[in-house]
Structures are given as C-alpha cells and as structure tokens.
Amino acid sequence: MDRVSFRSDTVLSDVHLLLPNTCHLMSCLNGVGQPVFVSKFRILRGGNGGDCAADLGSLGEEGENGDTAINPQTPLDEDGDLDVVRRPRDPIKDRVGVYPVILSQAEVASDQDEEDEEKQQEVIRIEHTMATPLEDVGKQVWRGAFLLADFILSQPTMFKGATVLELGAGTGLTSIVMATVAKMVYCTDIGEDLLNMCQRNVALNKHLTEPTGGDIKVRQLDWMADDLCTGTPLYFSWTEEDVAELHDKTSFLLAADVCYDDDLTDAFFRTVYRITSHLCKPSTVYLSIEKRLNFTLRHMDVSCEAYDHFRHCLAELQGMADGKMKYTIKQLENFFPQFLQYERVDQLELWKITSSPLQTSAEEV
Numbered sequence: 001m002d003r004v005s006f007r008s009d010t011v012l013s014d015v016h017l018l019l020p021n022t023c024h025l026m027s028c029l030n031g032v033g034q035p036v037f038v039s040k041f042r043i044l045r046g047g048n049g050g051d052c053a054a055d056l057g058s059l060g061e062e063g064e065n066g067d068t069a070i071n072p073q074t075p076l077d078e079d080g081d082l083d084v085v086r087r088p089r090d091p092i093k094d095r096v097g098v099y100p101v102i103l104s105q106a107e108v109a110s111d112q113d114e115e116d117e118e119k120q121q122e123v124i125r126i127e128h129t130m131a132t133p134l135e136d137v138g139k140q141v142w143r144g145a146f147l148l149a150d151f152i153l154s155q156p157t158m159f160k161g162a163t164v165l166e167l168g169a170g171t172g173l174t175s176i177v178m179a180t181v182a183k184m185v186y187c188t189d190i191g192e193d194l195l196n197m198c199q200r201n202v203a204l205n206k207h208l209t210e211p212t213g214g215d216i217k218v219r220q221l222d223w224m225a226d227d228l229c230t231g232t233p234l235y236f237s238w239t240e241e242d243v244a245e246l247h248d249k250t251s252f253l254l255a256a257d258v259c260y261d262d263d264l265t266d267a268f269f270r271t272v273y274r275i276t277s278h279l280c281k282p283s284t285v286y287l288s289i290e291k292r293l294n295f296t297l298r299h300m301d302v303s304c305e306a307y308d309h310f311r312h313c314l315a316e317l318q319g320m321a322d323g324k325m326k327y328t329i330k331q332l333e334n335f336f337p338q339f340l341q342y343e344r345v346d347q348l349e350l351w352k353i354t355s356s357p358l359q360t361s362a363e364e365v
Contacts, residue, residue: 011131011132011133011134011137012130012131012140013130013137013140013141013142013143014142014143015146015342016037016039016128016130016140016141018342027127030139030193030196030197031192031193031196032193034129034132034136034139035129035130036127036128036129037129037130038125038126038127039125039126039128039141040123040124040125040126041123041124041126041173041340041341042121042123042124042340042341043122043123043124043153043177044338044341122208124173124176124177124205124208125201125204125205126141126171126173126201126204127171127197127200127201127204128140128141128171128197134260134261136194137260138168138169138170138171138189138191138194139170139171139193139194139197140170141170141171141173142170142256142257143290143342143343143344143345143348144256144257144288144289144290145170145173145174145256145257145288146173146340146342146344147256147288147344147348147350148288148350149173149339149340150336150337150338150339150340151286151332151336151350152174152177152178152181153177153337153339154336154337154339155336156181159178159181159182159252160181160182161182161183162181162182162183162184162251162252163182163183163184163186163245163246163249163250163251163252164178164182164185164186164250164251164252164253165185165186165188165246165250165252165253165254165275166185166186166187166188166253166254166255166256167188167221167223167253167254167255167258167268167272168188168189168223168255168256168258168268169187169188169189169218169256170189170194170198170256171197171198171201172187172198172201172202172216172218173201174254174256175187175198175202175216175254176201176202176205176208176209176216178214178254179208179209179212179214179215180209180212180214181212181214182214182252183213183214183215184214184215184216184217184249185214185215185216186217186219186242186246187202187216187217187218187219188218188219188221189220189221190220190221190222192235192236195218198218199236202218217242218236219236219237219242220236220237220238221271223264223267223268223270223271224267226274228242228246230243246275246279247278247279247280248280249280249281250275250279250281250283251281251282251283251284252283252284252285252286253272253275253276253283253284253286254286254287255268255285255286255288256287256288257288257289257290258287258289259289259307259309259310259313260292260306261306262305262306262309265306265310265313268313269313269317272285272317272353273317273320273325276325276355277324277325277355282354282355282356282357283354283355284353284354284355285351285353285354285355286350286351286352286353287351288348288349288350288351289307289310290345290347290348291304291307291347291348291349292304292306292307292347293347314329314353315329317329317353323358324357324358325355325356325357326355326356326358327353327354328353328354329351329353330351330352330354331349331350331351331352332350332351334348334349334350
C-alpha cells in the first residue's frame with residue numbers, strides 16, 4: 001500500500017507527479033477501494049507562484065524546497081552549455097516513482113496543531129486519488145483547475161457576490177477558490193463517490209469560504225441527461241429552489257480541463273447550450289483546457305485529437321444559428337498573476353464564451 005501501482009490504463013496528473021513524496025498523505029480508502037490522499041496547496045497572495053520551477057517542491061508543505069537563492073549569472077561550461085551543479089544522489093530521498101505516506105490515527109491526531117495553524121493561513125486542503133483509470137480522472141487535481149483558480153483570484157471584483165455554476169468540478173478545488181469571492185457556487189459532477197469526496201473537500205476548506213460569506217452546494221449534473229436531477233431522494237439532487245436560483249441568478253459558468261473525450265466534449269457543449277439558454281441573465285463561461293500532445297499510429301505523427309475536437313465544438317457553438325442564442329468565443333492570454341505553485345506550461349489555455357439571447361423584434365413575433 002505504500003506504492004501507487006500503474007497499469008496500462010492508468011492516468012496520473014502532473015500535479016501529483018511533481019509533488020514531493022512527503023506531501024502525498026494517504027488518509028483512507030474510498031467507496032470503491034481506491035487510496036485517498038490529502039494534498040495542501042498554499043495561496044500566494046503576492047501572485048508569484050510561478051517565479052521559479054524549483055518552487056514546485058513547496059507545493060503542499062512549507063519548507064520542502066528550502067531557501068536556495070538563484071544566481072543571476074548563469075554558469076556556462078567551456079562549450080557554452082548550461083553548467084548544472086548536481087547534488088549527490090540520496091538513495092532514500094531520490095526514490096523513483098510515487099511513494100505516498102500512510103497516516104496512522106496517532107499521526108492524524110498529532111497533526112491537529114498544524115491543521116489549526118494552516119487555517120490561519122490560506123492553505124487549500126484537497127482529498128484526491130492518484131493513478132486512476134480514465135473514467136476516474138475527476139478524482140485527481142489537474143493543472144487546468146489551477147489555471148482557472150489563478151484567473152479567479154486575479155479578478156475578485158468581477159466575481160464578487162455572483163452566483164456561479166461549475167461543470168465537471170471533480171475534487172472541487174476551483175469551486176472552493178471561487179467561493180472565496182462569489183456568493184453562491186453550484187459545484188457539480190456525477191458519481192456518488194466523487195461527489196462525496198467533493199463534499200468533504202468543501203468541509204475541509206470552510207476556513208477559506210466562511211469569512212467571505214461564500215456558499216457551495218455540491219450537486220449531481222449528468223451531461224448525458226436532458227435535465228437536472230430533481231424530484232429524487234438522492235443526497236446530491238437539485239431542489240426546486242436550487243433550480244429557480246440557478247436560472248434566475250447565475251451569471252458565470254466554469255469548467256476546468258473537462259474536454260479529453262469526444263463524446264464527453266459533445267455532451268459538455270450540449271449542456272452549456274441547454275443551461276445558458278434557460279438563464280435569465282446573459283452569462284459568461286470560463287473554460288480551461290490543456291492541449292495534450294500524443295503520438296498516434298494512425299497518423300504516425302504527434303496529434304491532439306481531443307483538443308482538435310474541442311476547437312471544432314467551439315466553432316460550431318459560435319456559428320450556431322438557432323434564432324435564440326448568440327455565442328462569442330475568445331481565447332484569453334495567460335498573463336494574469338500566478339497564485340498557486342504549478343508549472344504553467346504553454347499548452348494550458350483559457351477560453352471565454354459569452355452567451356446572450358437574441359433580441360426578437362415585435363414584427364417577428
């Protein structure tokens with residue numbers, strides 16, 4: 001149990017891969033027998049989360065990477081190449097693979113003082129799994145969620161007091177960050193086990209949302225269904241009051257890295273259309289995605305089929321002529337400050353979709 005096993009269908013997020021081994025704290029097994037870990041992500045209000053790639057080591061726990069200064073004069077060897085001074089390898093510290101730390105009950109109890117101290121600071125605690133099959137990738141934390149969270153933290157005035165819907169929220173990290181500025185966030189996904197994990201993450205981070213008055217409701221939203229899950233005894237089902245508030249007050253929709261499968265991407269855009277066309281207000285969708293390059297035997301070349309399909313769906317949405325809604329698509333520059341420490345690679349993109357109902361003249365009616 002002290003080693004994450006990989007199979008042919010295993011997917012592991014770069015966020016977890018780059019975390020120090022001591023930050024993978026295994027707490028329990030979920031309802032389907034998968035190990036559940038707790039990671040910590042500190043919000044840096046100075047907006048310098050991406051100043052140095054070496055700072056990735058401080059993700060989750062303070063002091064993991066030390067206070068090593070960066071020499072402004074880059075050392076070069078006699079050939080003009082970068083001369084990297086490597087530290088001696090430690091067979092214990094430099095282990096190959098991901099080794100989680102399993103917490104005993106005694107260790108959990110002894111960490112209470114540390115947890116109380118973290119609540120005085122802006123530290124996000126997230127329960128998640130690692131090395132999951134593709135259908136469970138929502139249980140991991142992805143860089144797209146960090147990019148969207150950075151954007152929210154860089155635009156607090158825009159989202160202040162808003163009602164927001166997140167689609168495919170996964171672990172709920174982006175919804176939690178949004179609730180630090182928004183009034184109400186509907187955090188949605190599908191699957192009882194995932195929604196339970198998301199609900200626990202909301203509870204773990206009340207020290208961030210309660211001071212600002214932000215509220216988060218975890219709800220089930222199946223993109224393959226034609227309507228919201230109402231009138232059922234499920235814990236995460238929608239009430240009539242929820243639906244009324246969603247339609248009357250929602251002005252923003254969020255989605256972080258949800259377009260990795262063509263069928264799901266189609267269902268996602270159908271859901272975006274269905275929801276935005278029923279909102280009383282014009283709305284804006286902020287969508288992050290990571291362009292993943294893969295070598296395929298079919299093309300005998302590097303391709304991005306999931307990303308290409310995503311762009312095709314964007315173009316179709318913008319060109320829609322149903323006589324009811326108008327959609328404007330724009331890619332945003334990633335020049336806003338970085339508040340969370342991760343590698344903001346060039347393949348990370350942020351898109352803005354603006355929706356508004358078409359005005360119908362009296363003659364046409």
